Amino acid sequence: MAANPLDYEQAGELKFGQVGIANLRVRTLDPERLGAEMAERVQRAPKLFARAAVVLDFGGLSRCPDAAQARAVVDALHAAGVLPVALAYGTREMDELSQAVGLPLLAKFRASYERDGESEPAAPPPRRTAAAPEPAPAPAAAPARAAEPGLMHVHPVRSGQQVYAQDRDLTVCATVGAGAEVIADGSIHVYGALRGRALAGAGGLASARIFCREFHAELVAVAGHYKVLEEIPKDLLGKAVQIWLENDKLHLAQLD
Structure with a gap:
C-alpha cells in the first residue's frame, strides 16, 4: 500500500532567527518592587511593554534565588503585564532553577554584560632560565582582514x-x-x-x-x-x- 504523502509533511516548521526580546537584569530580589517598576513602564508605554516577552537575568545578584523566590518574581511580572519567557544562562545553579520554575535558558543574553568593562587578562611572560636559548623571531603578522561592510x-x-x-x-x-x-x-x-x-x-x-x-x-x-x-x-x-x-x-x- 502506498504511503500517505501527508505522513512526510512537517506539522510545524521550526526556524531560528534574531528576535528583539527585552532582558531584565534583576538587581534587587524584591518581587513587589520589580512588579511596581514594570507596571509603571507598561502604563507609560503600553504599546511597547504590555504583554512584552522578557528574559530574566539573575546574574546581578550575590546568590542565585531559590525556586520560590524566582516564582514570586515571575508572578509579580505577570501581574504587572509582562511575560517572562526564559532565564538568562549563568551557572549550574541557574540551570537547576530553570528546570524548577519551568522556564528555558537563553545563553546569548549574558554576553553583553560579561563584556562590559572586562578584558582578558594578559598572560604572564614565560619564565626563562640562564641556559634557555633565545626564542626564535616571531613570524610576520598576517595582514588584517578587511572589515565586513555594513x-x-x-x-x-x-x-x-x-x-x-x-x-x-x-x-x-x-x-x-x-x-x-x-x-x-x-x-x-x-x-x-x-x-x-x-x-x-x-x-x-x-x-x-x-x-x-x-x-x-x-x-x-x-x-x-x-x-x-x-x-x-x-x-x-x-x-x-x-x-x-x-x-x-x-x-x-x-x-x-
Whole structure:
C-alpha cells in the first residue's frame, strides 16, 4: 500500500532567527518592587511593554534565588503585564532553577554584560632560565582582514518586520514604519522617517550610535539603554536626530 504523502509533511516548521526580546537584569530580589517598576513602564508605554516577552537575568545578584523566590518574581511580572519567557544562562545553579520554575535558558543574553568593562587578562611572560636559548623571531603578522561592510537595506521596513545587522552597522535607505524593528550590533543609519524601534549596539557595543533623518521612534536603545517616545523631548519629533550613550545615559540631539 502506498504511503500517505501527508505522513512526510512537517506539522510545524521550526526556524531560528534574531528576535528583539527585552532582558531584565534583576538587581534587587524584591518581587513587589520589580512588579511596581514594570507596571509603571507598561502604563507609560503600553504599546511597547504590555504583554512584552522578557528574559530574566539573575546574574546581578550575590546568590542565585531559590525556586520560590524566582516564582514570586515571575508572578509579580505577570501581574504587572509582562511575560517572562526564559532565564538568562549563568551557572549550574541557574540551570537547576530553570528546570524548577519551568522556564528555558537563553545563553546569548549574558554576553553583553560579561563584556562590559572586562578584558582578558594578559598572560604572564614565560619564565626563562640562564641556559634557555633565545626564542626564535616571531613570524610576520598576517595582514588584517578587511572589515565586513555594513548591511544596506533599501526597502521600507514595514510594521511587523525586523532587520538585523549582525556584527556590523545597518543603513536603511527608506522609512522604518510603526511596529517595525531595526537592530544592529553596530550603529544604525536611517535615511528616512524612523517610526518603529531602533536598537544599536545590540551585542553590548557602547560606542554605537543611531542616526535618522526624521525622528518619530517608538523606542531607541544603545547597548541596552533605552528611551521610549513618551520620554523624548517633543521638539525633536520630526527632526534629524542622533542618539548615543555617554556615562551609561542615553543622549539625543538634533543634527545640524
